[in-house]
Amino acid sequence: MKQTRARRGGPLIIAAVLAVFLSACASGGRTDTGSTSNSGSGGGAGDNSGYTIAMITHETPGDTFWDKIKSGATQAAKNYGIDLKYSNDPDPGKQATLIQNAIDSKVDGIATTLATPDALAASVKAAKDAKIPVVAFNSGIDQYQSVGASMYFGSDEKLAGETAGERIAQAGGKNVLCVIQASGSVALETRCAGVKSKAPSTENIQVNGADDSAVVSSLQAKLSQDKSIDYIVTLGAPIALDALKAMDSAGSKAKLVTFDLNADAAKDIKDGKIAFSIDQQPYVQGYMAVTALYLDKKNGNDIGGGGPVLTGPSFVDKSNIGTILPFAQKGTR
Amino acid sequence: MSQTSEKQALGAPAEDTNRVQLGFLNRALARPEIGALVAAIVIGIFFLVVAPPFRSAESLATVLYQSSTIGIVAVAVGMLMIGGEFDLSAGVMVTTAGLVNAIFSYQNNLNLWVGAALSLVVALAIGFLNGYLVMKTGIASFLITLGTFFVLQGVNLGVTKRVTGSVSTPNIDQMNGYSQLQKVFASTFQVGSVNVSITVVWWFLFVALASWVLLRTKVGNWIFAVGGNQASARAVGVPVMKVKIGLFMTVSFLAWFTGMHTLYRFNTIQAGNGVGNEFLYIIAAVVGGTLLTGGYGNAIGVAIGSFIFGMTSLCIVYAGWDPNWFRAFLGVMLLLAVLVNLYVKKLSTSRKVG
Numbered sequence: 206m207k208q209t210r211a212r213r214g215g216p217l218i219i220a221a222v223l224a225v226f227l228s229a230c231a232s233g234g235r236t237d238t239g240s241t242s243n244s245g246s247g248g249g250a251g252d253n254s255g256y257t258i259a260m261i262t263h264e265t266p267g268d269t270f271w272d273k274i275k276s277g278a279t280q281a282a283k284n285y286g287i288d289l290k291y292s293n294d295p296d297p298g299k300q301a302t303l304i305q306n307a308i309d310s311k312v313d314g315i316a317t318t319l320a321t322p323d324a325l326a327a328s329v330k331a332a333k334d335a336k337i338p339v340v341a342f343n344s345g346i347d348q349y350q351s352v353g354a355s356m357y358f359g360s361d362e363k364l365a366g367e368t369a370g371e372r373i374a375q376a377g378g379k380n381v382l383c384v385i386q387a388s389g390s391v392a393l394e395t396r397c398a399g400v401k402s403k404a405p406s407t408e409n410i411q412v413n414g415a416d417d418s419a420v421v422s423s424l425q426a427k428l429s430q431d432k433s434i435d436y437i438v439t440l441g442a443p444i445a446l447d448a449l450k451a452m453d454s455a456g457s458k459a460k461l462v463t464f465d466l467n468a469d470a471a472k473d474i475k476d477g478k479i480a481f482s483i484d485q486q487p488y489v490q491g492y493m494a495v496t497a498l499y500l501d502k503k504n505g506n507d508i509g510g511g512g513p514v515l516t517g518p519s520f521v522d523k524s525n526i527g528t529i530l531p532f533a534q535k536g537t538r
Numbered sequence: 539m540s541q542t543s544e545k546q547a548l549g550a551p552a553e554d555t556n557r558v559q560l561g562f563l564n565r566a567l568a569r570p571e572i573g574a575l576v577a578a579i580v581i582g583i584f585f586l587v588v589a590p591p592f593r594s595a596e597s598l599a600t601v602l603y604q605s606s607t608i609g610i611v612a613v614a615v616g617m618l619m620i621g622g623e624f625d626l627s628a629g630v631m632v633t634t635a636g637l638v639n640a641i642f643s644y645q646n647n648l649n650l651w652v653g654a655a656l657s658l659v660v661a662l663a664i665g666f667l668n669g670y671l672v673m674k675t676g677i678a679s680f681l682i683t684l685g686t687f688f689v690l691q692g693v694n695l696g697v698t699k700r701v702t703g704s705v706s707t708p709n710i711d712q713m714n715g716y717s718q719l720q721k722v723f724a725s726t727f728q729v730g731s732v733n734v735s736i737t738v739v740w741w742f743l744f745v746a747l748a749s750w751v752l753l754r755t756k757v758g759n760w761i762f763a764v765g766g767n768q769a770s771a772r773a774v775g776v777p778v779m780k781v782k783i784g785l786f787m788t789v790s791f792l793a794w795f796t797g798m799h800t801l802y803r804f805n806t807i808q809a810g811n812g813v814g815n816e817f818l819y820i821i822a823a824v825v826g827g828t829l830l831t832g833g834y835g836n837a838i839g840v841a842i843g844s845f846i847f848g849m850t851s852l853c854i855v856y857a858g859w860d861p862n863w864f865r866a867f868l869g870v871m872l873l874l875a876v877l878v879n880l881y882v883k884k885l886s887t888s889r890k891v892g
Binding site: 423 | 708
């Protein structure tokens with residue numbers, strides 16, 4: 206109970222802190238504030254449903270990717286007058302406990318990622334037994350049905366990898382380097398495997414994604430070890446920026462392709478330094494997961510016709526970056 | 539002078555009688571860094587054989603850069619460990635320093651130098667707090683700094699998210715002061731045809747300075763003394779509290795320095811970064827011959843330890859080994875380094891005549 210109250214207080218404090226900093230900003234006069242997308246207090250005069258929805262992810266704190274999922278979810282919650290309770294834990298056991306917490310507090314719906322479907326199956330089943338609808342998003346495309354989630358919103362990592370590989374092969378890429386920034390992640394491995402299935406000479410490399418200088422020097426080492434590399438695929442936008450530094454230092458002429466976007470990567474696509482990005486549109490994942498639960502509750506709807514709803518791969522390159530860049534700078538794409 | 543007798547007294551009291559007879563080999567063997575040096579040479583030769591791309595000046599420059607990013611903080615961590623304490627907060631403190639600078643300057647639209655100065659103050663304050671708490675409470679530094687580690691990790695994320703709305707800082711490369719700071723902390727220069735990072739120079743400089751302090755100054759004696767036996771050090775008049783707090787602040791200073799490098803090299807910092815690096819610093823120090831129990835070690839050894847780590851982590855890539863096994867290779871290499879180090883040290887303590 207205490208926890209709930211503390212959480213309710215959260216937004217107020219955030220708003221207060223933001224107000225302070227935004228005013229500081231205005232006096233400072235930096236042109237683009239780069240400030241929050243989930244701050245606004247007004248706007249969004251949509252439905253006032255009063256539902257409570259729990260969103261539970263395997264987010265490891267500190268990755269901009271999850272900001273976008275949360276932005277999307279927050280926006281949807283605002284539109285439909287939903288009280289959104291976000292929680293996360295990268296540890297599968299703890300994520301299962303968080304789902305159980307949501308069930309115990311009798312929420313109206315649960316949106317969860319299924320990065321570790323086996324570990325979460327029991328909790329999802331418990332939610333179903335308690336008649337709480339569960340939708341999956343972001344990961345678990347192959348297992349969400351067997352686990353018991355009713356819908357899925359996310360990218361098909363394998364398809365995303367394959368399309369990237371196909372595009373690279375068409376552009377004449379011969380030796381592809383796929384950069385994995387966290388060891389033991391099924392999703393990342395799957396992406397690289399997808400690339401490899403269309404561009405067979407693809408080779409993987411492991412880097413320490415928590416240390417930018419380590420990423421740069423590892424890639425620099427790899428690029429000087431194998432000068433024939435002509436395409437590099439990074440699996441996250443920050444890693445792409447590190448890769449650019451490494452290519453620069455190693456004098457590599459390889460082309461760079463990345464998964465996901467952020468403001469800097471979007472700018473590099475505009476400047477032609479990054480050939481293209483495979484975006485899985487995390488904002489849409491968060492937005493749709495909440496929306497689906499809302500529609501289910503409100504109107505008994507089911508989205509996706511029994512199959513997964515794909516939010517990607519969506520390609521971002523020079524041809525469409527003009528429209529996308531402002532959104533990337535705002536932190537929603 | 540006083541320092542020579544001090545070292546003798548601490549290291550090997552029995553040596554006094556036959557000191558004259560020690561030949562060059564034994565004198566060399568008695569130095570704390572010799573084991574690490576031999577290990578570095580052994581591993582270096584090994585990789586020169588199995589990893590052809592390693593045999594170039596460019597590769598060496600990359601290895602030195604990688605080593606310096608670990609090595610700068612590791613030198614301070616090594617000194618702290620000689621003084622008998624640990625600092626688990628050093629890795630995230632690097633990130634904290636960069637974040638403070640970037641966020642403060644950006645949000646208030648101030649010159650980056652102001653942010654850098656503020657960031658230094660914050661870092662030193664954290665270091666002071668670490669040291670003060672350890673000394674005042676008497677709780678093991680392992681626990682105190684573990685606490686700081688978690689706090690900083692949370693604060694890094696929480697504050698960054700609240701202020702910038704994202705978990706990474708905005709790009710700062712268009713702001714005032716950027717180009718100067720970039721030159722100081724993250725530029726490169728040419729040696730022949732090779733680009734060398736300025737951090738390598740800073741690293742050498744800090745190592746030399748640390749080595750001088752440890753071996754040639756009174757403060758150096760104090761550091762060995764408090765690490766060897768705190769109670770007796772206090773009894774003979776060593777200002778234990780000042781020395782230890784100073785050591786923690788040295789760590790935080792060099793963590794700040796590395797944080798500046800990261801910020802001005804990458805123009806943006808992700809709030810979750812730096813976790814795990816605290817162990818790399820400790821590993822570098824231990825591989826370099828610093829005792830986990832304190833009272834023994836030296837700066838050059840720590841530098842060699844950092845180099846072994848940098849070389850191994852990159853040479854696995856140069857050798858083109860299966861990346862899935864990277865950590866396993868790394869572990870084996872580091873074990874090897876420690877074993878060689880131990881073996882050489884054993885030689886130095888068992889063979890006394892020659």
